[in-house]
Amino acid sequence: MKMNTCIAIFIVAAPLLGQAALAEFCRRGLLDSLTERAQALYRTRLEATEKALARHFPAETRWVRPEGGMSIWVSLPEGLDAGVLLFKARERKVLFTPGRFFYFQAVRPNTLRLGFAGVPPRQIEQGIAVLGGLLKAELRQRRREKPQPTEPARVALV
Numbered sequence: 001m002k003m004n005t006c007i008a009i010f011i012v013a014a015p016l017l018g019q020a021a022l023a024e025f026c027r028r029g030l031l032d033s034l035t036e037r038a039q040a041l042y043r044t045r046l047e048a049t050e051k052a053l054a055r056h057f058p059a060e061t062r063w064v065r066p067e068g069g070m071s072i073w074v075s076l077p078e079g080l081d082a083g084v085l086l087f088k089a090r091e092r093k094v095l096f097t098p099g100r101f102f103y104f105q106a107v108r109p110n111t112l113r114l115g116f117a118g119v120p121p122r123q124i125e126q127g128i129a130v131l132g133g134l135l136k137a138e139l140r141q142r143r144r145e146k147p148q149p150t151e152p153a154r155v156a157l158v
Contacts, residue, residue: 042070048121049114049128056132058139070117073099075110080138082112088134094127 025031046065049072053063060077076082082098089096099111116124 042117045116045119045121045124046072048124049116052125052128053132056129058132058135060139061135071097071113071115074112074114075108076112076135077139078110079142080135081109083109085112085131085134085138089131092130092134094130096131 050063050065053061053072053074057063057074058077061074063072063074066072076085082096083100086096086098097113097115098109099113100107100109102111102113114128119127
């Protein structure tokens with residue numbers, strides 16, 4: 001008798017019920033509707049991210065528009081470390097993923113990934129404005145610290 005009970009529980013727990021519910025969801029056209037709404041939502045967030053990057057990031061910064069996925073890959077000017085930037089950004093409640101975690105070899109510390117899927121456009125704008133301000137400040141600091149080339153001495157031979 002216990003064997004039959006276990007078999008019945010196993011059959012009820014099989015994924016058939018979930019599959020049937022999904023099939024009905026699709027049959028009613030709800031999956032297409034959900035997909036269209038999701039695409040519109042994420043397209044809006046992608047566009048908000050790109051506009052904010054163009055508005056707030058330094059001109060030396062490059063990014064790649066994704067052909068799929070929910071994040072933008074950003075390359076910072078050489079010499080900047082996204083890991084260091086992350087510590088400063090976290091203090092301002094802005095998060096991103098440093099690119100170093102996506103490399104197996106030849107790590108590029110000046111790269112980062114910005115995810116936009118779960119962030120409303122207004123917060124995207126605010127977060128990228130914070131990051132852009134941090135990047136610009138870092139570049140200004142580097143320029144101040146960089147030794148300026150001196151003009152060669154002018155000697156008059158008489």
